[in-house]
Amino acid sequence: MGINDENDLAGDLQIGPTDQGMVRIFVTGDGFELPFDFDPEEAEEIARELMDAAEVARAIADGGAKGGKPKGKR
Numbered sequence: 035m036g037i038n039d040e041n042d043l044a045g046d047l048q049i050g051p052t053d054q055g056m057v058r059i060f061v062t063g064d065g066f067e068l069p070f071d072f073d074p075e076e077a078e079e080i081a082r083e084l085m086d087a088a089e090v091a092r093a094i095a096d097g098g099a100k101g102g103k104p105k106g107k108r
Contacts, residue, residue, distance in 0.1 A: 035039060045063035052058050057077035061068040072080065 035100040043063060045061055046063075048058075048060040050060075051060060052071065054071075055074070057074060059070040059072070059080075061070070
């Protein structure tokens with residue numbers, strides 16, 4: 035399964051600090067729990083990657099145009 039593969043899986047995502055000074059991304063779903071711990075610098079890098087991905091996704095949704103309202107799915 036890859037980024038562009040659709041599926042019917044559902045899950046929950048929680049993000050927060052741990053009592054050990056780490057940032058935890060905690061993913062749960064039907065029958066699984068995945069805790070991912072990162073030091074603060076790694077978490078900041080992940081946040082930058084999320085922002086970059088959101089910017090690219092917005093450009094794709096806008097048909098490559100800057101600004102304006104997002105277009106519907108094609």
